[in-house]
Amino acid sequence: MRSFKESIDTLLAVLDPAVQGSAIETLKKCRRFEDVDALAQNGGWLNPQGTKPRLRLVKHGSGTFLILSYDEGWGTTLVQSEFWRR
Numbered sequence: 001m002r003s004f005k006e007s008i009d010t011l012l013a014v015l016d017p018a019v020q021g022s023a024i025e026t027l028k029k030c031r032r033f034e035d036v037d038a039l040a041q042n043g044g045w046l047n048p049q050g051t052k053p054r055l056r057l058v059k060h061g062s063g064t065f066l067i068l069s070y071d072e073g074w075g076t077t078l079v080q081s082e083f084w085r086r
Contacts, residue, residue, distance in 0.1 A: 002082065004032065010081040011067055015055075022047045023055045023067075033083050036065060 008027060015024050023046035030036045037059065044057040046067070053071035060066055060080070067078045
C-alpha cells in the first residue's frame with residue numbers, strides 16, 4: 001500500500017511546473033484523501049478557465065484518481081493514481 005505522499009507525487013510527476021504551476025499548487029494543497037476526493041467531486045478543475053490545456057482531477061469508479069487534459073474538446077488521460085484511506 002502506498003502512502004498519501006507517494007500517491008500525490010505520482011500525480012505531480014507528469015505536470016510541468018513552468019506550464020502547469022497552478023495545477024501543481026492546487027494539488028499540493030491536498031493534505032489527506034478527503035481533500036483529493038472533495039476536489040474531484042467539486043468539478044476537479046486544477047487550473048483556471050481559459051488555460052490550454054485544461055486539467056481536471058477525476059475519481060474513477062474503481063476508486064483511483066486520474067488527471068485528464070482537455071484541449072479543443074478532446075480529453076487525454078495523463079496519469080492515474082490510487083489513494084488509500086487510513
